Amino acid sequence: MPLDIGSGSVVAVDTRSLRDAAARFDVAASHFDGARERAWAAVHATPFPLDQGSVESIARDAATAADGARAIAGELRRMADVYEIVEARTRMSFETSRGRERIQAVRAWEERILAAEARSPGALAEADRVTREWEQDWAKELLAQSSLGMDGIPGFVATLLGAAALDLVRGFGRGVVGPDARLVGRADAVRVAGYGTRVDRPATGVADGLRRIPDTAHALIRVEKYTFADRPAEYAVYVSGTRTLARGGSEALDTGSNLGAYFGMPAASYEAVRAALRDAGAKPGATVHAFGHSQGGMIASQLALQREYRVATLVTYGSPVSVVAPPDTLSVTLRNRDDPVGTGLTHGGAPIAGGAPGSVVVHDTHDPGPELWSLGMDAHSRESYERMAEQVDASADPRLAAASDRFAALAEAERVESVEYAAERAGDPR
Structure with missing residues (x-):
């Protein structure tokens, strides 16, 4: 089984890397735009006949590539906003646990969540989804193995005991x-x-x-x-x-x-x-x-x-x-x-x-x-x-x-x- 390398249990890639990658796709899109413009310019600037069909094909391909690069950049920024919401919520929980003196810090993280949702409508719901999936799945391997049971304890009982123990640990905070x-x-x-x-x-x-x-x-x-x-x-x-x-x-x-x-x-x-x-x-x-x-x-x-x-x-x-x-x-x-x-x-x-x-x-x-x-x-x-x-x-x-x-x-x-x-x-x- 391959390693799962991420920037946290929920965050797969840190937001800075995602935004940097999006910027590189923006640059690629601008290059494709330039290729499309140069293709059309060649038709008018060249004194001898060109195969207009081939030029149009090149221009269309460049336009398609530019649109694709922009779409990828947009998706990368959307995922950066999703993970930024996950991070903001995590850090808010730390600030909240420190009491009322940290209320300004909590509000600052709340504002970052609202800003991320404004940039990428639906990012909040997506953050909810990926967090929920993680909460449902993180203990899967532990509970799956406990289902085999222990000496004198049937598998289903061991699973229940394991789940109860994990809930107890969570209660410790x-x-x-x-x-x-x-x-x-x-x-x-x-x-x-x-x-x-x-x-x-x-x-x-x-x-x-x-x-x-x-x-x-x-x-x-x-x-x-x-x-x-x-x-x-x-x-x-x-x-x-x-x-x-x-x-x-x-x-x-x-x-x-x-x-x-x-x-x-x-x-x-x-x-x-x-x-x-x-x-x-x-x-x-x-x-x-x-x-x-x-x-x-x-x-x-x-x-x-x-x-x-x-x-x-x-x-x-x-x-x-x-x-x-x-x-x-x-x-x-x-x-x-x-x-x-x-x-x-x-x-x-x-x-x-x-x-x-x-x-x-x-x-x-x-x-x-x-x-x-x-x-x-x-x-x-x-x-x-x-x-x-x-x-x-x-x-x-x-x-x-x-x-x-x-x-x-x-x-x-x-x-x-x-x-x-x-x-x-x-x-x-x-």
Whole structure:
């Protein structure tokens, strides 16, 4: 099954790209108009006889091509307006949740919706349709696989339980996080220990980024320092997923951190990442490229949202939250449709990708059919996301060009030093 690459769960292509493409078709239409005019002018300007039928045919073909190019440009602009309405509604929901002080921002988004409908009558209804289709379909793979049942639970009962669980998750209202979200509360104190420094090579792609996430018993976090000849040093941080289902012990990436981070609190795992970056020399405001799988993706996302560092790149694999990244963060989200964490806990993910131009959301299905269902956790595994990431790196889709350019920029580093860190709660865990 081919990858589904888009600019969000609903938005297939970002509106800027659609409008740029429309402008190029306008230029093509003007060229065809010129060809038609030159064809007719040739009849009058040429002193010797011309085959008027052939000239008329050329002129008609040029006129038809011009009309076709204008029609495509119009349709591209209409879809841009449809997706702009989807984006405006998504951002309005974030502003509304922040209270009355954001009423002016809400009104500004409402005005953008009205303007889009005025430019493209029917765009509002089309936005309703594509959003409704997504809401009906996003959980299809999860529920289809649950229909096989579990040990001692018939398939139809498992499906009902699965649907009820997804509704419960939606009620939490935590799966989709806006760009202005801030952590609330106090985290456990942590301590980190680095395991030596080694000279390394730059990360080469999305799959290489996943492979650099620590997967050993002692290391939870990896930090790389990129030294350039012509610009300040940059850092890359790679964050592991949950290491234990227990909570309340010394382990920083446990279920307690998972729950705390999911509900918007500064978890021990988040504090551990900050401590590792500080130890590696990253000062507030430094440029950071953040990668994370599962809980690690959620922590990497929080790092981008809190703005302590300038997170230029955010790559997540099966994160339990879907963030609309800040406008200066290139966001690359990988999500299996049948992943109960990456899709189930995000309730299908944000309709839009947000972030810097070129940000993408990539969907795949781990098991195209339900016959291999195993509580869906295979779809959440590193191995599944590594296969998906390899396809991303091999893809020639132009929507991935910004990500490729980012890795090319990292390859300009004169020196790369990496350190892996262990992390644990300090003192008596709460």
